[in-house]
């Protein structure tokens with residue numbers, strides 16, 4: 001046996017690949033697990049860009065200003081030290097991507113170009129056309145493929161991690177994963193495990209996230225003792241395109257170019273929008289905010305649109321409002337908004353030059369995630385986390401184009417941190433006797449139970465109901481009585497889950513068994529989100545309670561920490577690191593934010 | 597998308613029920629068979645939402661309970677490439693295939709879904725495209741770096757070079773081009789997807805330092821000489837990648853490399 005270290009990484013999005021290439025570069029081995037081929041991970045969806053204060057525009061930008069914008073944008077809930085390290089590292093990360101061959105958009109001189117994004121006054125966002133996430137993910141995928149062809153990275157694509165293998169001392173020693181084709185379960189030994197499994201958008205049924213973003217993997221860790229932090233902080237983007245299958249992002253630039261948001265004055269009006277006369281339309285944003293109109297800041301727009309639909313004014317009784325561009329000449333629209341109009345046309349089939357777009361706020365991102373310290377270590381020895389699945393950096397609200405950055409920073413930090421841990425820990429067999437077999441057996445029993453369940457409940461219906469419940473009660477506007485009621489209903493859904501039957505008798509490559517397992521884990525995480533929100537009696541960033549409309553630093557400048565117990569998540573609170581800048585009140589009322 | 601003079605052709609008289617014919621297979625080596633499903637028509641359906649409906653309650657049009665169809669999906673916005681299948685005879689992404697458009701095109705009330713035929717068929721509409729990722733290994737589709745530590749900015753790049761590389765870099769490994777290519781069967785030929793990537797990396801100032809290795813790969817038995825120049829690939833590529841141009845330019849590079857390459861050895 002060589003003394004090479006072997007790290008298991010769960011997830012091959014930006015965070016997982018970033019960690020993998022660092023470990024391979026250091027001469028060690030990686031087992032990389034991903035539900036989908038890593039090149040098809042959710043990170044491909046990101047369009048806007050990646051932040052870094054490279055300051056090529058002579059604006060006096062600096063990593064410190066980037067740091068301040070990020071902490072301020074996050075309503076001071078983020079631990080400051082990791083944010084400072086990330087913003088310091090950001091320019092080097094962007095240069096590294098450039099060296100790896102990412103076709104970033106360029107200036108005339110041939111330098112990297114940067115654009116403006118929300119929550120800052122500087123040109124700080126590097127971008128590759130309108131598909132930055134795709135381009136960044138491919139660059140890392142290529143580097144990791146090099147190591148794969150050399151043998152230091154083994155990929156397990158089409159394998160789903162189900163649980164951690166823990167030894168008798170509570171140390172993480174590997175994982176159990178399932179081959180999604182054969183449903184074979186296998187235990188994998190590892191010196192350390194890095195979770196990089198992305199966000200949990202599917203808990204809300206429809207979101208802007210990809211289909212594998214279930215949060216199932218981190219929920220499994222949580223149920224095995226990992227702490228989950230700030231779960232209640234879920235970012236909802238004001239304008240997404242409701243689809244039958246998902247919500248697709250619609251850029252705020254549509255309103256920047258004169259788009260108007262309205263609903264019919266009559267609830268449930270069945271007429272097509274073109275047949276509704278001007279006098280029977282309610283331009284509710286212009287009505288309520290005469291100064292800013294449709295360009296009120298993102299959180300306000302999201303709350304207003306949401307409330308309008310809850311009050312029954314949604315178009316044709318559904319959760320949607322009109323975003324109308326049809327009064328603007330088609331030629332102007334094509335010139336200024338061509339690309340995003342094409343997305344709308346491609347997926348909805350209507351021409352937004354003639355017919356108002358139907359949009360609705362969409363669940364977009366989870367600021368919360370696995371609790372980690374400043375070195376990306378979870379509370380379980382041997383278990384690390386990076387990317388959207390960890391809670392660090394973004395506090396109560398994420399700024400656009402900071403996520404791709406935090407994923408790479410997290411991966412680049414988790415990798416050396418995991419290697420250092422392994423180098424310094426005693427690697428004996430003490431306490432590992434039979435632990436792999438035991439965990440494997442446990443997971444097989446769960447699978448058997450699911451396969452043989454023959455109750456009357458349909459798992460896809462339960463998923464739909466959970467999504468609706470969470471979307472209606474645990475997104476934009478939160479009331480304590482409804483949150484309590486939501487948790488009661490989640491408990492009912494958990495009961496009903498025990499009575500499902502899977503509707504696929506062919507187990508080869510079946511989606512029914514994995515989905516059932518994900519659903520269980522999503523239900524557990526939904527409770528963490530809901531009860532975290534119920535407990536936090538203040539409003540901060542994305543968390544808004546009309547009963548407690550203000551931020552309350554005296555009582556709530558604290559990180560929520562959830563620990564699993566069978567009855568309910570046990571919540572406790574931790575001090576936030578404010579060692580660099582003094583918390584101050586957030587006020588964007590004088591300048592509206594631009595967004596991704 | 598079906599359109600006339602830039603305005604979309606609408607489905608004026610939608611059917612009450614939509615019929616969905618799915619080519620199914622239980623397991624890799626078992627025989628294929630068709631099953632037809634019927635779902636109530638709604639506006640704004642795409643193929644994925646239809647499949648999701650069927651999966652929830654898999655009963656065929658003549659009332660027979662069956663297993664849910666299996667397919668792949670992830671991004672649902674035509675950027676991950678995973679959901680590719682053959683729809684009404686044409687290879688494309690199922691997430692961006694809208695039912696109304698398909699019905700306008702076909703004039704009927706039935707849509708036909710089949711798995712891609714050039715890759716091992718795992719089950720139903722799911723195929724195994726791992727050969728495409730192997731091709732990327734073979735052609736050395738990455739830029740070699742001295743290390744991931746901070747070495748400052750990358751090479752200066754003109755806007756036109758960026759635009760050309762960006763076009764190739766959007767390839768999402770979906771396999772439409774291979775499905776349509778008359779020369780590609782069971783991996784006898786490396787195919788246009790990999791050739792596009794050769795072009796992408798041979799154009800990069802650092803990437804081109806490994807140019808010879810990529811061109812060697814192009815000269816193997818399964819290399820670029822297999823292309824019959826039928827141009828099917830470029831017509832089906834959803835990302836509009838200039839594949840015929842990549843083939844033309846790589847061919848030229850290969851010819852020069854073949855003539856003079858041995859002199860350098």
Ligand SMILES: Cc1cc2nc3c(=O)[nH]c(=O)nc-3n(C[C@H](O)[C@H](O)[C@H](O)COP(=O)(O)OP(=O)(O)OC[C@H]3O[C@@H](n4cnc5c(N)ncnc54)[C@H](O)[C@@H]3O)c2cc1C
Nearest residue numbers: 011012013014015035043048049161198387388401403404
């Ligand atoms: C539409 C959209 C646009 C966005 N635009 C931007 C932007 O412009 N800028 C920005 O900074 N951010 C943006 N974001 C946010 C950003 O894209 C994500 O937060 C980020 O890509 C997450 O990366 P990740 O590496 O953490 O996870 P992901 O890319 O989601 O990858 C997760 C990985 O984990 C794997 N996985 C999951 N569960 C398991 C399991 N059980 N077993 C094995 N593997 C598993 C998956 O297969 C996948 O490989 C956007 C998000 C959306 C939805």
Ligand code: SF4
Nearest residue numbers: 777823824826827829
């Ligand atoms: S041009 Fe060449 S690669 Fe493209 S489809 Fe024809 S034979 Fe195949």
Ligand code: SF4
Nearest residue numbers: 767768770771773833
């Ligand atoms: S070249 Fe086009 S068709 Fe071929 S795999 Fe890439 S994106 Fe798909």
Ligand code: FES
Nearest residue numbers: 670672676677691
């Ligand atoms: S699901 Fe990603 S391309 Fe269709």
